[in-house]
Amino acid sequence: MRGRPRLTQAARQVLAQDRRVLGRLISAVENRDPKVIPTLRALYPRTGRARVIGIAGPLGVGKSSLLNGLLAHLRAAGRTVGVVAVDPSSPFTGGSVLGDRIRLEREPGDPGVFIRSMASRGHLGGIAAATLEVTRLLDAFGMDFVLVETVGSGQVDVEVREVASTAVVVLVPHLGDEVQTLKAGLFEIADVFCVNKSDLPGADLAAKDLRELISLARSTGGWTPRILTASARDGVGIAELWAAIEAHERFLDEAGTRAATERRRLSAEIVGLVTERVGHDLAESLRRDPRLSNLLDRVLSREVDPHSAVEQILRAGPRRPIRVP
Ligand SMILES: Nc1nc2c(ncn2[C@@H]2O[C@H](COP(=O)(O)OP(=O)(O)OP(=O)(O)O)[C@@H](O)[C@H]2O)c(=O)[nH]1
Ligand SMILES: [Mg+2]
Numbered sequence: 001m002r003g004r005p006r007l008t009q010a011a012r013q014v015l016a017q018d019r020r021v022l023g024r025l026i027s028a029v030e031n032r033d034p035k036v037i038p039t040l041r042a043l044y045p046r047t048g049r050a051r052v053i054g055i056a057g058p059l060g061v062g063k064s065s066l067l068n069g070l071l072a073h074l075r076a077a078g079r080t081v082g083v084v085a086v087d088p089s090s091p092f093t094g095g096s097v098l099g100d101r102i103r104l105e106r107e108p109g110d111p112g113v114f115i116r117s118m119a120s121r122g123h124l125g126g127i128a129a130a131t132l133e134v135t136r137l138l139d140a141f142g143m144d145f146v147l148v149e150t151v152g153s154g155q156v157d158v159e160v161r162e163v164a165s166t167a168v169v170v171l172v173p174h175l176g177d178e179v180q181t182l183k184a185g186l187f188e189i190a191d192v193f194c195v196n197k198s199d200l201p202g203a204d205l206a207a208k209d210l211r212e213l214i215s216l217a218r219s220t221g222g223w224t225p226r227i228l229t230a231s232a233r234d235g236v237g238i239a240e241l242w243a244a245i246e247a248h249e250r251f252l253d254e255a256g257t258r259a260a261t262e263r264r265r266l267s268a269e270i271v272g273l274v275t276e277r278v279g280h281d282l283a284e285s286l287r288r289d290p291r292l293s294n295l296l297d298r299v300l301s302r303e304v305d306p307h308s309a310v311e312q313i314l315r316a317g318p319r320r321p322i323r324v325p
Pocket of ligand 2: 063064065149
């Protein structure tokens, strides 16, 4: 075990709550700029304190509206909050276009809030990898909570599980199609279900349907998902939603599963990073190494099949020894 990595200038600025530097670092993470890695390394030992809460669910169910409500609730209680909205569909825009999408209201200049949108642009390591780094930056910056909204894609919603310790799945009355979505994966990720728009008819019925569905499902690790209704529009049910989130966070601590979950998450992250790095290095070698280029020619001419080529490449071993810093 080596000592703590030296603080970079940018790391020091984040710890001193420099918002401009924080924003710059988030962009660098989003762009997968390797120059940010020394800062991420330096900050890692100072993270692990913030609780990350995921808000997932189909398009337009009121995720951002609920997030607004939670934000106000937490600020009123004096807690600091970082918000990350992940949009899988939009191309990189420097995070401006999404501003409309999250429609978050906040006190301008409130130092206890930092809001950021992220485009995912098909990161090799997945959206989870970049989002995880961003939540860590917000953690190091000193936020008590980081709320992550994922926007309208089942796959991304599932990835929120890799980032958040508590996942809220938001639905609306008249579940119909959403029940199908649930079967496709949302169901497994939810620690808390929130049927929003309870000002519309059918919310209680939807909650009842969910309750039945859940009673059929296996309970995972001793936690039975909470189901509640809310109307973000009318500010109804927000405190209860937060109480359910807190209950799950408490459960993680009391059941002793937080560390195990965190360990699994880190394992997935490291495997993802290794895959990204090895894939990148290999692609480089394939471009540069004449032997590999020769191998490719033989695959092209059907002399060697792709699977045998993989075997040959793996047998040749890594081009560069793996160094553990
Ligand atoms: N009636 C009613 N409408 C609501 C409620 N909450 C949100 N809405 C409306 O639903 C629409 C979508 O709300 P958002 O909060 O943007 O929903 P979202 O899930 O974040 O949407 P995307 O990020 O685009 O997937 C808006 O027109 C809101 O005004 C609610 O409790 N009741
Ligand atoms: Mg939204």
